Amino acid sequence: MTAATTTTTTAPARLAPQPGEVIDRSRLLEFRWNGKPCTAHPGDTIASALAAAGERVLSRSYKYHRPRGIQTADFHDPGCMVQVGDEPNVRGAHRLVAEGMEVRSQNTWPSLKYDLKAVNGLVGRFLATGFYYKTFIKPEPLWPMYEKVLRQFVHAGTVSSEPSGAVFDKRYAHPDVVVAGGGPAGMASAVAAARTGAQVMLVEEEHQLGGHLRWGTAGDLAALRELRAQVAAEPGIEVLTNSVALARYDDNWVPIVQRGLPHVFERLIKARARSFVVAPGLIERPYVFEGNDLPGVMLSTAVRRLINLYAVRPGQRAVVMSANSSGDAAVEDLRRAGVEIAAVVDARRGEHVVRAEGRGGVRSVTLADGSQIACDLLVTATGWTAPTSLLNMAGDLPVYDPGSARFVPDPAVLPDTVLAAGGVVGDGTVDDLVAHGHAVGQEAARRAAHTADVTRAQLPTRPDHATTTGEAHTPRPVPPLRPAPHPELFRSSTHGFVDLCEDVSSKDIVSAVKEGYDSVELVKRYTTVTMGPTQGKLETVNAVAVLAEATGRSIAETGTTTWRPMYAPVTLGALAGRVPEPVRHSPMQPWHERHDATALVAGQWIRPEHYGDPAAEVRAVRERVGLIDVTPIGKLDLRGPDVAKLLNLLYVNKWSKLPVGGVRYGVMCADDGVVMDDGVTGRLGEDHYLMSTTSSGAATVWEWVEDWLQTSHPDWQVHVTPVTTAYASMNLAGPRSRELLARVTDVDLGSDAFGYMQVRTGTVAGVEDCVLWRIGFTGELSYEIHVPASYGLHVWEHLMEQGRDLGIAAFGVEAQRVLRLEKGHFIVGQDTDGLSQGYTAGLGGLIKLDKADFVGKPELVWQHQHGDYPVLVAIQPEDSRIVPAEASQIVRSDGRIAGRITSSRMSPTLRRSICLGQVDPDLAAPGTRLTVHLPDGADITARVIEGHAHFDPKGERQRA
Structure with missing residues (x-):
């Protein structure tokens, strides 16, 4: 054949409705592409919408800035990386179009069509493999200039300096079974496991369940409807679409990133699964030949996705190189879509493509026999890659199977709690895949139940019926699923791109071998092959095959690179999750809100700053009686015969002679003698104490106490329980506080019975087991009352009601600050800082240097002796x-x-x-x-x- 002139189509390519399409034709969305208005239907990806509008070039390549278009039409497409608003590196073949979306090409100037950086292609021979290692080394003084120049060629989008406003979240989950992959085998696994009573989390990277069934035949779509109905009927299955299992760590700790939630951009789920089923299916592998990166060169699965899911005609005239049933099905889909089939190149008979030619897109294809065919679409179906990375993270080493021309997992080396299902194991009909997945799901549930039984058996408090035996633990047989025969097709007789993300060609790999880099791991690092955004999912097998060819070794001898977390890219926002600052309210918060309290953010707590007039609140306390919510005060319950030893170690003053019923003020200093925290501790019983800390220091002091007990004095018999949120706390202060409290408690409040700096327990407002301290942070007669948290609001409202005739008023943090300042009480962290040692805070009368030892003593001795502080x-x-x-x-x-x-x-x-x-x-x-x-x-x-x-x-x- 001779070449015929053909032009790149720019006409709209939307087809009539397709049986499995996922777009909603009843609505239109408007978005912009490089400033130009475009339309899409809900369900369209950015790439499918642009393809429907006739756009073929969606990006420019990393190094040579060659035009690139759709290749896979899914999350892994290397030619569809775009900028969306302020978000860079968006997978355009996966991200759904949203109303008003602003989409731009990345790293192109002045435009995508006329990109001046494409001049790199003219000097490509000077940008050979490893040129940056050889060029940007000497002279060292020029390194800053090198960095500045190279930074201009970073192939990525732009990050805004302004906050994006995106909300990220984090969640912890403990499912019995996690199934990674929502194709036919994954769905069947989830259903089978759930029917045994297991709690299942089904994770699918695409926006819908179904895998390859979604773009398949009428029979495939019928099977898909049945499987989806089965999944929906099982309440024990949680379906996570547009999500991906990122990794597998020890004991099946599986991080899962969940995207596209209504009010959360991404959520990181930290799942601890008893069983983990890996069912990712297969990834179609590109073919390496000259011009294989031109827009219009697509995989068979890409054209089938475009036609059947998005009703987009991918071209006008096509050449199809097919070595399997997917390529054959693509031919039928293309014909049905009105695409002229110029030629079918049957690779099973030894036919193959030598090169594709054109500028800005395919214009013609040259075959092995020298014939040249005019076309605007070249479809290849030359093999499959099993994405074994999650299995590799569990200990599997993939084994090359020359009969199927792919690496396959070895289930024998996997932990008992990790199983593989479906296409990643082998091939078969839809029924075969479903049967295999069903059996794997049953076995996964059985192993999960066994793991749960082992765990429960270790609990001394387990009930007699907590374990199952017998038939429930009999292994379930899993039918064999073997890879189907397939010719080894990796590279044509010409060189082309192996890694379209990094612009690494087969010629680059051959050059690396000539320079001595003949190990797959060394070649990876020297050429950067498989190191781009797709992380080798499309490139690894081709790279290994070219390396094997260059070294004269077999593919099996060459081996693969090592798969490590993460399986898919994850944003820093998802890793960070939501801001770890939980908002805490006291049980009395509803009362505060009803009475127009002005909120104050105090660490994690929302507290009333005032109720309108802080000065009036101060006068109420000085003249009558006031009530303040002090629930955030840290509280630690200390029990054991050695508590006094602990207090003597941590506080600067002495505690051995504190009587039962007594309260003492204490200050803690760090090892450097700097004031760390203060508070009061009361002795409730012979071996029972209650310690209070500052609100901001509650967590720090608890950690401090445990650190000393566990590392320095594990022999001390002290049990520490944090009870900050177990109690609602309030301070009743003012000259009439005793009169009011006497109305609601059975505790004797007489001065002789309950003196200053003493603690009592009793009933308040009918609530038993309340703790009352007589202390005076405000400088007034006052009682700090700690009641079980669930009764906090009741006690508060009862005190306010009983004190109405006494002129009681609620007061907030601002009034408390004024009251304590009038009395001269300092606040740690405000009147002290990170250099304020004990004597600086005026604690000379409290610090007992005659104690044998306490934390910070050497520094305080030094400060006392020098005096210049x-x-x-x-x-x-x-x-x-x-x-x-x-x-x-x-x-x-x-x-x-x-x-x-x-x-x-x-x-x-x-x-x-x-x-x-x-x-x-x-x-x-x-x-x-x-x-x-x-x-x-x-x-x-x-x-x-x-x-x-x-x-x-x-x-x-x-x-x-």
Whole structure:
């Protein structure tokens, strides 16, 4: 034959409705492609919509910027990587079109059609394999310039510096069986396992279940409907489409990325499966020949997808090279779609394609006999690759089967909890695949049940009926499924691209061998073959075959590269998941919301900052009685005969003589003597203590306590239970707090029976097992009440009702801060920082250096001996109307910084501004005048007062 002139079609190519199509023709979506308006139907991928509009070139290649189009029409298509909005590297043959989507080609300038970087193709002989290793080495001073130039050739999209707004999520799951692959074998496996009572997670990468049945014959579609109905009828199956099992780790820890959820962009599911069934089917393999990357060169499965799923005519005139039934079926589909079949090249009879020619797309094809055929579509069906990577991650090493021309798994070396089903094992009819999957599913469920029985048998509290025996554990027979014969077809007599992602040709691999890189692993790294976005799913077998040919070894002797996680690309957002900051509310949150509390985000907690007027709340506490929600305070239940030893080790003060019913204030310092946390601990019984921590320090202190017990003193008999959320906590404070509490409790509140810094347990508002502490962070007579969390709202509302005649008012965190500042109580992390050691915080009277040892003692001894450390003091501005901003600098006359304001407020009680601050020791004496430099540049004068308390320095009110 002689070549005939043909032109690249640009006419719309949408077909009449197809039996298995997935598009919704009743609606149209509008999107833009490189600024040009386009339309699609719901269900269209970006690539299918562009193909329907007559677009053939969708991208430019990595190194030579050659035009590329659809090759596989699925997630693994190397020619369909696009930019969608601010998201780079989108799989255009998989991503569904959305209304208003902005799609652009990547790394093309000035346009996709006229890409100036295609000049690389003209100097291709200077960009040979490994050129970057040889070129960008010397001279070293030019490395920054090399990096700058090479960065311009990175073949990827652009990442916006602005937050995308995409929401990512994370989930943990413990299914009995995970099935990776939703084709006929995968669906049958899931159904069979679920019918035994197993909980099954069925994971499919495509948007619908069915595998190759979706684009098959009428018989295939009928089988698909039946299998889908069976899956839907089993409540024990959770179906995850547009999802992929990323890896298999020890003990069947399987990460699964789930895409396209209504309000979540991606979710990472961390599944721990008792049995793992790998059923990915087969991936069609490209053929290597000159021009095999031209737009219009497609796999048989690609044209069948386009025609049957998306009703798109892939070309006008086609040459089909077929070596199997998929190629034969593609011929029939093309004819039905109105495509002229120019020639069928039967590779089973030794016929093959030598080259494809054209600019911007296929124009003609040359066959082995020298004939040249005009066409705009070349379809190849030359073999299959078994995607064994998930099995390889479980210990399998694929074995080459020359009879089927593919690597196959060896199930004998797999762990008992990992099974393979369907096409990855072998070939057969739909009935054969379903039967194999059904048997594998039954066996997977049996092994999962056995694993569960073994686990339960190890539990001392298991019920007698917790295990099953006998027939339930009899292995289920799995019928054999063997690969069908297939000719070995990898490369034609001409060289072409092996890896279309990386622009690596068969000639590059031959060159690498000549340079001594004759190992498949070395060739991979030297040429970057299989290292692109498809990670070898299309390229590996061809690369191994070309390497074997160049070295004179067999394919079996050459072997494959090692498959490692991840099986499919995963975004950093999916790996990170949702922001790990759970939002916590106290049980009293509904009351706070009903009473218009202004919310304050305090770490993980939402707390009431105030209820409208913080100053009025302060006055209510000083004059009558107030109630504050302090549930976020950390609480640790300590039990055992060695608790006192633990407290003596962690706190700077002494605890051995704390009596039952007593409460003591304590401060913890880290190893460097820096103040770490403070709180009170009460002794509820002979070997029973309750420790409180700051709200922000609850988790840190718990970890700190456990660390010391487990690493330094495992011999101590101490059991620690975090109970922060087990209790709802509230502080009742004010001169009438005793009067109110007496109305609702059976605890004797008399001063002699329940003195300051003591703890009692009893009933409050009819709720038993409440803990009451008499402490005074606000500087008033007050009682901290801890009640079982489920009764928190009841007790709160009961106190508010019973205290109505006493003028009770709820107060928030802001009022509490003012009250504690009036009293001179410091807050760890605000009045201290990462350098504030114990004596800086004014804890000299609390630190007991005569103790044998405690955490931080050596550093505190050093600080005490040297004496040159900042000191926390109470400060009052001379102009009582000015409240210096927190962190305002305290300066000397020469401008040197001598300290800072750590806390400041206007005191409603004293009707003046009050502060705490850290100053150099020579400025800490009472009466010292200080210069405070304000943020606006002004300076004010303030003075240091005696002690830390601005109000009630003797503590008479809290001890009343």
